[in-house]
Amino acid sequence: xxxxxxxxxxxxxxxxxxxxxxxxxxxxxxxxxxxxxxxxxxxxxxxxxxxxxxxxxxxxxxxxxxxxxxxxxxxxxxxxxxxxxxxxxxxxxxxxxxxxxxxxxxxxxxxxxxxxxxxxxxxxxxxxxxxxxxxxxxxxxxxxxxxxxxxxxxxxxxxxxxxxxxxxxxxxxxxxxxxxxxxxxxxxxxxxxxxxxxxxxxxxxxxxxxxxxxxxxxxxxxxxxxxxxxxxxxxxxxxxxxxxxxxxxxxxxxxxxxxxxxxxxxxxxxxxxxxxxxxxxxxxxxxxxxxxxxxxxxxxxxxxxxxxxxxxxxxxxxxxxxxxx
Numbered sequence: 001x002x003x004x005x006x007x008x009x010x011x012x013x014x015x016x017x018x019x020x021x022x023x024x025x026x027x028x029x030x031x032x033x034x035x036x037x038x039x040x041x042x043x044x045x046x047x048x049x050x051x052x053x054x055x056x057x058x059x060x061x062x063x064x065x066x067x068x069x070x071x072x073x074x075x076x077x078x079x080x081x082x083x084x085x086x087x088x089x090x091x092x093x094x095x096x097x098x099x100x101x102x103x104x105x106x107x108x109x110x111x112x113x114x115x116x117x118x119x120x121x122x123x124x125x126x127x128x129x130x131x132x133x134x135x136x137x138x139x140x141x142x143x144x145x146x147x148x149x150x151x152x153x154x155x156x157x158x159x160x161x162x163x164x165x166x167x168x169x170x171x172x173x174x175x176x177x178x179x180x181x182x183x184x185x186x187x188x189x190x191x192x193x194x195x196x197x198x199x200x201x202x203x204x205x206x207x208x209x210x211x212x213x214x215x216x217x218x219x220x221x222x223x224x225x226x227x228x229x230x231x232x233x234x235x236x237x238x239x240x241x242x243x244x245x246x247x248x249x250x251x252x253x254x255x256x257x258x259x260x261x262x263x264x265x266x267x268x269x270x271x272x273x274x275x276x277x278x279x280x281x282x283x284x285x286x287x288x289x290x291x292x293x294x295x296x297x298x299x300x301x302x303x304x305x306x307x308x309x310x311x312x313x314x315x316x317x318x319x320x321x322x323x324x325x
Contacts, residue, residue, distance in 0.1 A: 020264075021264065022262045022279045026283045029286060040293045040294075051289050053175065055281050055285030057236050058259060059178045059277075061252060062277040065226065066185070068222050069269065069272065070202050070265055070269055070272035071202040071222045072205065073219060074128045074132065075128070075132050075226045075227075077117060077230070078233075078249065079249030079250055079252035079253045080135075080139035081230040081231055082230050082233045082237055083249045084109055085230070087143050088106050089238050090154050092105050093159060094154075107228055109227075114227025115220065115227070117135055118222075119220065136253070143246040152244040152245075154238060154242050160239050164236060182274060194218070197214075202266075202270045202271075203269060234248060254306075256281070258284055258305075258308055259277055259281035260280060261312045261315075262284075262312045262315075263276030263277035263279060284308070287304070
């Protein structure tokens, strides 16, 4: 009997709880809100569809965020990049009315931003936190300055339908874009050499270097990936809101970090889950939606979101610590 008890405890300790934490929390939170907010329409199909629609941009950025954090880095520029991308796309559509050029311009800016951050981190040896924080201010300021904070309306109906307000079989196109990005992200993270090298870079960079992994190249690529995905998220923001605004994506970097960490990616790097990040972002969307339905003020919502981020990092550290014991 004692040996069986010991074996049970050992097997429980061997479970990587951080990988499953998001699913457990998601189920608990969903059931809780279903009971408490049932009379306010939480379970209404339109409300649930709205949650998926609203979290699409965060979910897409969380795909690349998984790579960044798994590589032991952090990217605070993504919200600002999304805003600038939306501004670029809206300006191109206003002046040239060219959809491919608008998309290319928005995503291209994200790629350029990511490349600059990657070079700052790898060549100038700046900490990712400081490099991306500085770039975040530069990009957000540029998004405000380019039109003197004025919004730029998008009158191209095709663009708005394809990248924002369109529906396919009663389901928002934003959901389909999200699914597409997660399929690509899952394959890249779990089935490619690049995914393995990303985990190796975040897990133990020195060992990875000795094993022949070009860690600086990996870091640059994950930042470029993050910038590109944030750029496309900006395109979706523009399509959904039918305009470009400098305020798009404000605070998204924190929501993405929370989603990724809740999804099982270690802040220290070396482990991660793309699918977990998807559930983490939807969980954040469910919580945001529930807070609004509950009638909480913006100030109260902000406090709770901050507490969730702290809790997410604390849970990640606790579960990671238990695995090492």
